[in-house]
């Protein structure tokens with residue numbers, strides 16, 4: 001690239017990481033939770049975070065979301081400017097319409113139009129004027145996804161977003177999320193307890209245990225993502241192993 005006086009400057013380098021976490025330590029009072037977490041997420045990469053209950057998954061997500069004012073700690077966290085968060089409950093404002101919730105706080109003149117498009121993308125065209133209580137739990141989560149994506153985030157943080165939904169609705173939400181992520185290409189960190197959900201959706205699965213990254217596995221379609229892929233059983237077993245679940249023993253003693 002040439003400047004006004006004709007000197008050449010290096011072309012702007014594309015960023016190689018969207019999220020960079022180094023040596024993250026977090027605790028509540030004297031209680032240590034995260035004990036030196038290192039994690040990178042590349043632009044557009046989908047990372048699922050698994051781990052035993054209480055290991056600090058939500059604490060890590062809250063640190064990335066800038067929501068951890070009540071904890072003490074150290075380390076560095078670099079996240080992009082535009083971050084959206086989806087939780088297990090939709091957190092919609094009950095006194096505002098579906099469209100009002102999606103466009104809340106947006107100043108742009110075309111916010112309404114963008115909100116309508118986002119609602120159509122999540123399958124809720126025509127429900128713009130409904131109140132949140134008139135929607136099912138799955139529909140409310142669709143609105144939460146629309147509210148996140150209308151902001152065009154570089155990073156989408158999702159904390160068990162489908163944890164409260166029934167199995168069939170959850171499967172439909174998996175397809176929807178995969179479709180939305182392919183269309184908008186944010187980097188994603190999905191906290192989940194569901195190994196199958198992680199394998200179905202993520203490019204990489206990170207297992208957190210005792211406040212540290214205990215295991216990382218890549219998921220590659222055609223290699224280990226589908227149950228009939230050659231590497232599926234190995235991946236599944238290694239994740240369950242890292243989570244402390246011996247499936248054969250559990251079945252044998254059931």
Ligand SMILES: Nc1ncnc2c1ncn2[C@@H]1O[C@H](COP(=O)(O)OP(=O)(O)OP(=O)(O)O)[C@@H](O)[C@H]1O
Pocket residue numbers: 028031033051052053054055056057058059060070
């Ligand atoms: N506000 C808080 N004050 C004190 N301790 C907390 C607070 N929030 C979380 N903790 C503790 O921090 C630890 C990690 O909690 P966190 O919610 O990050 O775990 P998690 O892996 O997301 O758990 P789960 O899978 O059960 O949702 C737990 O032992 C929890 O009791």
